[in-house]
Amino acid sequence: MNYCFGIDIGGTTVKMGLFQFDGKLVDKWEIKTRTENKGEAILPDVTKAINKKMSEKGLTKDNILGIGLGIPAPVTEAGIVPDTANLGWGYKEVKREMEELTGMHVEAGNDANVAALGEMWLGGGQGHRNMIMVTLGTGVGGGVIINGECVVGKHGAGGEIGHTCVNYEEEEHCGCGGKGCLEQYASATGITRLAKRRLAEDSEPSILREENALSAKAVFDAVKKGDRVAIEIATKFGKILGYALANIAAVCDPAVIVIGGGVSKAGPILFEYIEKSFKEKAFFANRDTKFALAELGNDAGICGAAKLILK
């Protein structure tokens, strides 16, 4: 039996998975991400964990098809990270270094792109080869898959949907340095920001006014209870995200758009807002694009990383 490793390197933990060649997840576990000293321990730690798991399972290098890595930074086609904020690395030839450390075949990709690949393989995008995934978490992550492959691009920065500009009048800065990025309105923090702005506009009664800690979850919980102000906020969010996705669909022509991240826990009610606005503005050829929720949760990264090897 042949196996591969799917590994999702995050800023605080590294998620690790051992997969059979047919995609079955055999084992998964986590180790800590040690970012100190410019993150020099990260790849050696991952290598140790892999070797330990192999001896535990009685596997040799001959049984391993390779190791796939998802990394929270741009990653070029050659497996090079030009720079990274979260891990302490600067320029790093991840694929080459990891192949030298392990003596096994390695592929590396950006974590959001890799998660999209995972969702296409085993999750919300199953059965499709053209997909956009948008991850609504603290930020807005994106992954675009064309004909079964991630859009990596020249700098390894393909799929940065969260940093398309949706409001040229915005005066506050996004984390990326720009202004008016999709992330400023459609992430969990962005939705909270929309809610605060709306609540400050007037004094219309809303259960959101009783919330101690306003959040995207509180907004969608209130929507489900029919709260009018919350519905206004969700409508604005849906319009901004739906219109942005319509523009991306005109360029990428996906079969399906998968929505993931913490915000997606609100469930199918999201589509009432996002999909409706999408259809209003979509190019005619894209109007039947499907919407789906992500299904793999935190496992999307390890699954997609494995798929880098099993493609």
Add this chain to the structure above:
Amino acid sequence: MNYCFGIDIGGTTVKMGLFQFDGKLVDKWEIKTRTENKGEAILPDVTKAINKKMSEKGLTKDNILGIGLGIPAPVTEAGIVPDTANLGWGYKEVKREMEELTGMHVEAGNDANVAALGEMWLGGGQGHRNMIMVTLGTGVGGGVIINGECVVGKHGAGGEIGHTCVNYEEEEHCGCGGKGCLEQYASATGITRLAKRRLAEDSEPSILREENALSAKAVFDAVKKGDRVAIEIATKFGKILGYALANIAAVCDPAVIVIGGGVSKAGPILFEYIEKSFKEKAFFANRDTKFALAELGNDAGICGAAKLILK
């Protein structure tokens, strides 16, 4: 010696090229596009022209690697046209029909995508594998190439850059039925429209007021003469197009953006307007994206069609 045909089917003429396997264009010519009777004669006419050329050159089917077709309509990966406005066809299995007619291998793609492929192979995008091409003609056509291949998408409608929405306040309709499409501002007709709107705003002197037939060419000619009103119009055009391209670059991460079509005859002065605005709004990873003018003119289509075979 092996050869292939690169064929660009337009609404009024079919451009045809015979290429050596190494990309050298050996011969090119045109035939009329007969769109009457639902365009039933088009593929048989092309077949006849191919057969005539082969006997003229003493070529047999064994010398021909295949026939590439560019078509002014969406074309799926399977070589199917779901529907077309210009040629009279409805649903048409172009690849299969053409293979039956000729007994040779056929590939088909959308004409704008195919032109982009041509520019990457032999024109303004040479040496790159990630490219956006935008063709500023009567409309705004687009082609996106990722890792050397056209973005075709689910419906064969990938790369429809001209129909991304750039102005949600627009009240006039685009030809596609939408409102606020890039095409309404950045095509030759779009630039003329911007110029008319600007001239109607006040009575500031401008050499454009003396033009009998206002056109994109007249606007850029006036820009070159330092006309202030024309510079304002060019600035607005550059902002709309540059900002739209910045958003597409965030998703596709191209190495180069190639500008083609009639408007591109204005030359490098275009970049002063488009590239400047692009850099203002581009995601940081995309700020060094190169800009280039298309180089192949009307031959981009036949070259790209040949490249569908020679890839």
